[in-house]
Amino acid sequence: MKKPLLVLSALALGISSVIAPVTATAALPVSVNNQQLPSLAPMLEKVTPAVVSIAVEGKHTSTQRLPDSFRFFFGPDFPEEQIREQPFRGLGSGVIVDAGKGYIVTNHHVIDGADKIIVQFYDGRELTAELIGSDKMSDIALLQVKAPKDLAEIKIADSDQLRVGDYTVAIGNPFGLGQTVTSGIVSALGRSGLNIENFENFIQTDAAINSGNSGGALVNLNGELIGINTAILGPNGGNVGIGFAIPSNMVRNLTEQILEFGEVKRGVLGVQGGELTAELAEAFGYETNQGAFVNQVMPDSSAEKAGLKAGDIIVSINGKNIRTFGELRAKIATLGAGKKVTLGIIRDSKAQDFTVTLQEMVQNTVKADNLHPGLVGAEFANTSSSDNTKGVKVTNVAEKSLAARYGLLKGDIIIGLNRSPIKNLGELRKALDKNPAVLALEVQRKDAVLYLIIR
Template identity: 80%
Template sequence: MKKTLLVLSALTIGISSVITPVTATAALPQSVNNQQVPSLAPMLEQVTPAVVSIAVEGKQVSKQRLPETFRFFFGPDFPEEQIRERPFRGLGSGVIVDADKGYIVTNHHVIGGADKILVQLHDGREVSAELIGSDEMSDIALLKLKDVSDLTEIKLADSDKLRVGDFAVAIGNPFGLGQTVTSGIISALGRSGLNIENFENFIQTDAAINSGNSGGALVNLNGELVGINTAILGPNGGNVGIGFAIPVNMVKNLTEQIIEFGEVKRGILGVQGGELTSELAEAFGYETNHGAFINQVMPDSAAEKAGLKAGDIIVSVNGKQIRTFGELRAKIATLGAGKDVSLGIVRDGKELDVTAKLQEASINKVKADSLHEGLAGAEFANTTSKDNAKGVKVTSLQENSEAARYGLREGDIILGVNRQPIRNLGELRKALDKKPSVLALEVKRDNSILYLIIR
């Protein structure tokens, strides 16, 4: 039977099941044989104020290709596609990680496409939030609350120290019911290959997770955050005891990059490989099948400069064991470009340690339509060292588009907006979030500097 993998979405949640009332029962005793009954209540009283509910509103834009018959009857000027906008509302959860700055971590899919983000705190206050940045490939987003005091933040654990069998508690807003707590254990670590996200290194838990728990907290018995709940495995979208969370160490790396750069500057090692099978392990003199097998090292990559070779088995990253190639890929991608990483490898049956300086992965391109209507038709990306300039590069441009009519050209590098320096996409996005009526773009074209005015 084919299993269905469901990513928790931020769509409106409708509850159609019948809620059956139950009769009251006698209260449980506080102690048995003069011994206190174990309870999670004291820990949860400290932690639950740091978990919030998130409501979003926005528009979903869809494109429908029209039949050629329409173009035959109405002429070549008739558009090939019909664009539709549909309003949507969604619910999810989030976790306060910095009370002083008002930072909240949630999933990208909770706030993706949202025009309005409203956060409900544990004490009932409702506050608007702004999006600082997000990363769709790892499904992490960072929000900031405006002008709010008396917040409670959650302490971060070291998710690399988790063990299968550790107790875990999930906190979130399932089905829009309000804050709910469920408990279980850590069922597995380093889960990948689920095709939920591009970079997968999930914590698996049997703590009940349902729609609306997305972006909520997975904590240990000390009340420390170990992961951000993100998905479930279930044929009908309901809890079957298999939920997944993004490890907090991975979340911390990503959010630090978003705060510093406005986006994730993904690191790359420059290797290709796969999972280590028992046959490969035996052939290469390795006793277990935990690790990532390298079958190719890319020329002039961080891996080649560090001395890695095809046939090496990477068994640890920064002293932490690696179980699969997917786990290696996720950890490297989220550590950040320019970081030094210590790799434990097995070569010809011998254990070695090497250090690599991660290079920057191919940067994500952004369609400028979502940034400003006057830039529609352009596609932007961060510059690289080859461009000899810090800014945002026009990587492609549609003919007769708004951006082209205003004078932008492919290869142009935007250095500033309205006299404000722009060094990356994050800074450009922040400058345009202010919705200025006129854009004065400082542009580097070949060896010249010019200004383009966009209204």
């Protein structure tokens, strides 16, 4: 990605003939009438070293169907489609959330499809990062670098405590210019329906956010992380005073799941609904139009088991108010499967509380290409409650791939690696992080247990 060319111009005023040479520079005052002038500098001196620039390289693959005339001239064995690879480069930002382990949070769309991820730190150092895991539906990715001992990290704040009007500071790498700081306020909360990603519960801010700020930090005046900058609303990717960030509580929930399970174990409530309009609120005897209206409760879902009904108005999660159905959907999805939540409900004009244990949404598969060279071509997922065995399920194996050559089959369940039990993708990833010279995969195949040796 090319950096934009900045052109500076000045009026030709014959400055040298008008202004006398300056012999001394007067320092700006730090206080007036013995009162310290306000400045963000002390806070930023602590926070900015924890915000990094990210450069990625990769290839986009596209498939183009060839005209039938090609097969006529070159014969029936000529391929019907042509695969093209287009190299790309991209820039973004990231935030160090654990200095000791070298964990860095950024956006999924920043690193999507990247073969190489380079992190540049505040002091100019560069390190290659490894992708630990990402979640496209909420646009979060977790990277790791082999961390030096002197990295800084950002403390994560409780984003549920944010209010419209709170001051915000955005830190990132816009247009590849280098680290840049802008300030503003929280313009709105619980924004959704922007058609950006599947789960939207954005903080809206007027702090200037531009292309390249994606994955950077949105902090409060205490220097605590309140969000990960992810999107802007403006022509040609330019700032118009409307930017969006993923709340820090969502970021924390998602990264914890990626570390524990190797993927996001998304929770599902089992309701369909929409926004609570003023007309609906009046019809159901509710005084405001903030909340999520339930149109339908799905059979055998978490919501049905807890006693929710169509016509209920969900107004809070774990005692914290929600404003929209989109906010409800995003928070439930990122809390994680198996979590117990308390929902505040308005039913027949009366407030009630219901405790719900979230079920697990159908899991997405994870490509094994980045886990180990011998597993290239396989796709994995955590086993579900319908599987009798707990482990990592092989959901697909590409023909003639290395994984196929080593004997992996679709439907296999990996239950052990080098005599250590494997219960989920997180444990498999941790075991492979040790770079064993030989993999002895213990595999459950139907009713039999066997070992596959991968070198």
